Amino acid sequence: MTADLVITGCTALVHGEHGEIGFVENSGIVVRDGVIQSVTSARDVADVPSFERVDASGQLAMPGFINCHTHAPMVALRGIAEDLAVEEWFNDWIWPIESNLTDRVVELGALLACAEMIRGGVTSFADHYFSMDRVAAAVTESGLRANLGWAYFSSQGPEGRERSLDFALRLRGAAGGRITTSLAPHAPYTVDDTDLAATARLAREHGLPVHIHAAENKAQTDSSLERYGRTPVQVLQRAGLLDVDLLIAHGTGIREEDLAVLQEGGGRIAVATAPRGYLKFGWGTTPVRALRSIGIPVGLATDGAASNNTLDVWESMTLTALVQKYVEQDPTWLTARQALDHATRQSALAVGLGGKAGALAPGFRADLILVDLTGPHTQPVHDIAATLVHSARSSDVLTTLVDGRILMRDRRLLSLDVPAIVSELGSLLPDLIKRRGGQRIQDYNG
Amino acid sequence: MTADLVITGCTALVHGEHGEIGFVENSGIVVRDGVIQSVTSARDVADVPSFERVDASGQLAMPGFINCHTHAPMVALRGIAEDLAVEEWFNDWIWPIESNLTDRVVELGALLACAEMIRGGVTSFADHYFSMDRVAAAVTESGLRANLGWAYFSSQGPEGRERSLDFALRLRGAAGGRITTSLAPHAPYTVDDTDLAATARLAREHGLPVHIHAAENKAQTDSSLERYGRTPVQVLQRAGLLDVDLLIAHGTGIREEDLAVLQEGGGRIAVATAPRGYLKFGWGTTPVRALRSIGIPVGLATDGAASNNTLDVWESMTLTALVQKYVEQDPTWLTARQALDHATRQSALAVGLGGKAGALAPGFRADLILVDLTGPHTQPVHDIAATLVHSARSSDVLTTLVDGRILMRDRRLLSLDVPAIVSELGSLLPDLIKRRGGQRIQDYNG
Numbered sequence: 008m009t010a011d012l013v014i015t016g017c018t019a020l021v022h023g024e025h026g027e028i029g030f031v032e033n034s035g036i037v038v039r040d041g042v043i044q045s046v047t048s049a050r051d052v053a054d055v056p057s058f059e060r061v062d063a064s065g066q067l068a069m070p071g072f073i074n075c076h077t078h079a080p081m082v083a084l085r086g087i088a089e090d091l092a093v094e095e096w097f098n099d100w101i102w103p104i105e106s107n108l109t110d111r112v113v114e115l116g117a118l119l120a121c122a123e124m125i126r127g128g129v130t131s132f133a134d135h136y137f138s139m140d141r142v143a144a145a146v147t148e149s150g151l152r153a154n155l156g157w158a159y160f161s162s163q164g165p166e167g168r169e170r171s172l173d174f175a176l177r178l179r180g181a182a183g184g185r186i187t188t189s190l191a192p193h194a195p196y197t198v199d200d201t202d203l204a205a206t207a208r209l210a211r212e213h214g215l216p217v218h219i220h221a222a223e224n225k226a227q228t229d230s231s232l233e234r235y236g237r238t239p240v241q242v243l244q245r246a247g248l249l250d251v252d253l254l255i256a257h258g259t260g261i262r263e264e265d266l267a268v269l270q271e272g273g274g275r276i277a278v279a280t281a282p283r284g285y286l287k288f289g290w291g292t293t294p295v296r297a298l299r300s301i302g303i304p305v306g307l308a309t310d311g312a313a314s315n316n317t318l319d320v321w322e323s324m325t326l327t328a329l330v331q332k333y334v335e336q337d338p339t340w341l342t343a344r345q346a347l348d349h350a351t352r353q354s355a356l357a358v359g360l361g362g363k364a365g366a367l368a369p370g371f372r373a374d375l376i377l378v379d380l381t382g383p384h385t386q387p388v389h390d391i392a393a394t395l396v397h398s399a400r401s402s403d404v405l406t407t408l409v410d411g412r413i414l415m416r417d418r419r420l421l422s423l424d425v426p427a428i429v430s431e432l433g434s435l436l437p438d439l440i441k442r443r444g445g446q447r448i449q450d451y452n453g
Numbered sequence: 454m455t456a457d458l459v460i461t462g463c464t465a466l467v468h469g470e471h472g473e474i475g476f477v478e479n480s481g482i483v484v485r486d487g488v489i490q491s492v493t494s495a496r497d498v499a500d501v502p503s504f505e506r507v508d509a510s511g512q513l514a515m516p517g518f519i520n521c522h523t524h525a526p527m528v529a530l531r532g533i534a535e536d537l538a539v540e541e542w543f544n545d546w547i548w549p550i551e552s553n554l555t556d557r558v559v560e561l562g563a564l565l566a567c568a569e570m571i572r573g574g575v576t577s578f579a580d581h582y583f584s585m586d587r588v589a590a591a592v593t594e595s596g597l598r599a600n601l602g603w604a605y606f607s608s609q610g611p612e613g614r615e616r617s618l619d620f621a622l623r624l625r626g627a628a629g630g631r632i633t634t635s636l637a638p639h640a641p642y643t644v645d646d647t648d649l650a651a652t653a654r655l656a657r658e659h660g661l662p663v664h665i666h667a668a669e670n671k672a673q674t675d676s677s678l679e680r681y682g683r684t685p686v687q688v689l690q691r692a693g694l695l696d697v698d699l700l701i702a703h704g705t706g707i708r709e710e711d712l713a714v715l716q717e718g719g720g721r722i723a724v725a726t727a728p729r730g731y732l733k734f735g736w737g738t739t740p741v742r743a744l745r746s747i748g749i750p751v752g753l754a755t756d757g758a759a760s761n762n763t764l765d766v767w768e769s770m771t772l773t774a775l776v777q778k779y780v781e782q783d784p785t786w787l788t789a790r791q792a793l794d795h796a797t798r799q800s801a802l803a804v805g806l807g808g809k810a811g812a813l814a815p816g817f818r819a820d821l822i823l824v825d826l827t828g829p830h831t832q833p834v835h836d837i838a839a840t841l842v843h844s845a846r847s848s849d850v851l852t853t854l855v856d857g858r859i860l861m862r863d864r865r866l867l868s869l870d871v872p873a874i875v876s877e878l879g880s881l882l883p884d885l886i887k888r889r890g891g892q893r894i895q896d897y898n899g
Contacts, residue, residue, distance in 0.1 A: 082832075082833075083833065085833065085840075085844060086834065086835045086839035086840050086843065086844060087835040087836065089789055089839040089843075090784060090785050090786075090788040091784060091785065093784075119829055119832060120829075123830045126828070126829060285779075286776065287784060287843075288784050289779055289781065289782040289783055289784045290779075312844075316839065316843035316844045317830055317843070317844050318830070329729065329732035330732060332733055332734070332735045333731075335735065336735040337735055338536060338538050338733060338735045339536050339537065340536075342535070343536065381872075381875075382569075382572070382871075383528075383565050383566075383568035383569040383572060383874075383875075384765065386528075386565060386871075386875045387529065387531065387875065387878060387882060388532065389530070389531065389532045389882075390532045390533065390535055393532035393535045393762065397532065397535075397733075398531060398758075398762045398763050400847075402846060402848035403848075425827075425828075425829050425832075426827075428829075429829075432832075432833060436833060440835070
């Protein structure tokens with residue numbers, strides 16, 4: 008049978024039987040019907056008939072990055088509110104501005120975000136925002152894979168939750184299966200116990216995962232304890248949310264006593280870590296080592312570009328390695344191979360793609376990237392894992408594939424027209440960034 | 454008079470009367486005899502006769518980055534000893550391997566490092582290593598500017614210090630003035646008081662600056678107090694080194710009580726910070742805020758690539774901003790503009806180029822870079838300082854000039870042949886990385 012695509016000559020990042028990261032030189036990868044059919048030697052694929060062949064000599068093939076928590080349309084606000092504490096950032100800037108959001112701004116923002124992510128080697132992302140039909144349209148157009156959830160606050164009344172459910176049911180399986188969906192309550196400090204419990208019931212009833220911000224920082228955990236006598240994780244438990252498939256964004260405020268609570272949960276629980284923003288806000292970071300000790304996958308994320316400034320998951324991988332060494336004061340912890348495990352296997356588990364993405368293996372979706380390792384900043388290569396985590400950059404990604412389709416080839420985007428997107432978005436920005444007396448979509452009081 | 458080069462249409466990063474960072478759109482920059490003649494409007498330069506014109510529309514012009522502390526040839530060891538504590542890293546890997554160094558490996562490493570730095574927008578670096586004639590040859594060939602110091606330990610006997618002085622006197626002013634030199638004692642824990650005091654005398658006698666590692670981490674400071682009853686900074690003071698022009702690498706172990714000592718110093722004292730490596734070793738970081746409070750410039754650096762994995766000073770700028778916010782738990786500290794001040798004015802002061810580099814201003818050397826801000830990851834631009842520090846990357850540097858000479862144009866290196874360098878270096882690596890029973894150039898016992 009003729010393959011759709013054969014990639015030859017690359018070094019392939021592969022996972023061993025127990026998930027351990029390895030590298031195979033001079034590999035051949037065969038793709039058919041959007042799926043990886045085999046990862047073998049270049050010699051073995053020399054005679055495989057194929058509609059397309061890519062010579063990837065001198066390049067590394069690895070699973071595409073997965074951005075496990077972002078708000079893609081917020082690239083429209085990249086850099087607008089800098090060097091501020093989180094309260095001021097939300098209340099004086101982001102939430103007032105977001106009261107001006109239009110569907111078109113959301114779609115253009117999402118398109119620009121998709122362009123940035125494809126160029127950065129991201130093949131899939133978990134998004135948590137508003138006007139999510141427009142984000143779904145951008146995902147469809149861009150060719151990326153995504154898990155999408157329409158965010159809601161209890162302050163919106165029951166419509167918020169209903170809209171989130173309606174979206175999740177309508178869009179699941181869209182874009183030829185590239186779109187999956189989640190219910191997306193904003194956070195325990197903006198969604199009350201009744202709504203959280205209702206969300207857990209709906210998740211079970213409809214077989215939907217839940218994506219929520221929780222224990223974003225230590226101050227939130229302290230204030231939750233003060234107000235309710237429970238940590239945010241305990242609030243989630245009480246609502247039944249630990250018994251459904253749950254993706255917790257951030258979790259830098261997760262405490263020692265939360266670990267047993269998380270471990271008792273009956274659902275597939277994961278945490279998304281976006282270390283850049285935590286540094287920027289002067290917070291702590293996600294307790295990756297503690298979560299690892301209880302078997303909770305930690306996926307890599309960037310959060311939205313309004314706080315994080317980039318959607319560069321490669322940078323999140325590097326920063327996770329560096330910051331974990333620093334906070335644990337242990338240079339031997341979070342090795343380069345562990346960082347790559349978070350970027351691949353653990354991130355796939357976090358967004359519900361375990362066994363489907365995050366590895367170059369037969370039967371997995373062909374979501375992969377080719378990385379140039381010939382630049383002076385990546386030479387010589389003594390240890391390819393270290394080269395990837397500590398020397399290479401997202402700008403070294405040459406080629407990005409999702410479902411076997413080439414979305415970027417030799418750094419040229421094939422599905423999106425960046426100048427056109429930037430130009431139209433630019434024309435809408437003056438109206439977007441006006442802050443009108445006191446108007447905001449929500450108050451931050453975490 | 455005909456100019457050598459006119460750059461038009463860019464946004465220019467400029468410094469105000471009190472050093473404050475500003476941006477001027479649609480600028481024109483005139484370069485003659487290696488010097489910036491004027492920074493004015495594109496209209497004003499439209500009719501200036503010039504041998505060469507660069508249309509830099511949509512690009513940002515800024516002073517080139519200055520790597521204030523590195524060991525360029527160590528790129529040969531990039532990634533060879535990972536996820537280790539500093540003692541093991543030095544004693545089991547780096548110092549044994551460095552006993553195999555040859556002049557040719559040093560030169561090839563330095564050439565590869567120069568290629569990486571030019572591509573990353575670095576125009577000048579301060580180097581502290583061995584076989585420095587070979588590093589000087591690489592600087593000459595690459596077209597970069599550098600301050601070079603031949604490192605020595607007291608364990609080498611008087612020849613170490615003599616070689617460092619001989620090199621500093623022979624090479625100062627080489628490469629058409631692009632090379633300046635320093636005396637380079639390794640550190641207070643490897644150079645004894647007698648040698649440190651002799652270094653201070655030689656520095657005064659010959660008008661040479663001194664470049665030294667000191668108070669690299671808190672453990673070194675503690676052990677210095679235990680052994681000598683003095684902090685490393687007090688050891689430097691006692692040797693007279695605070696009364697000469699002194700560049701201190703790292704200083705993460707500088708204590709509160711050292712501040713007054715530094716302030717009393719009669720020399721031009723500066724500190725180079727390389728924040729990536731500190732995270733990686735699980736150390737603290739340079740006390741930038743405290744040093745600022747006493748007026749000590751803090752320049753940006755990468756250290757060597759064997760520990761830091763890159764020579765990306767742009768990343769050092771970004772990490773300095775992020776890590777400072779984190780360690781001070783203050784998101785309003787080290788703003789994007791402050792980070793740019795460290796990258797430009799303060800770094801120039803640190804390496805003795807104050808008033809000569811680090812600003813786009815008439816009379817300054819034409820060491821500058823042009824940066825592409827049209828990529829999806831840098832759009833839209835609400836605040837150009839934030840875009841530079843938190844969204845842009847060294848890979849966005851399109852063009853690098855030193856002394857008005859274009860060393861990279863549209864990301865193509867003009868002075869160096871990377872594949873040839875990598876290939877020859879690769880052939881020498883097997884002999885380099887052999888570790889022979891117990892042989893090492895020095896013991897780490899900081």
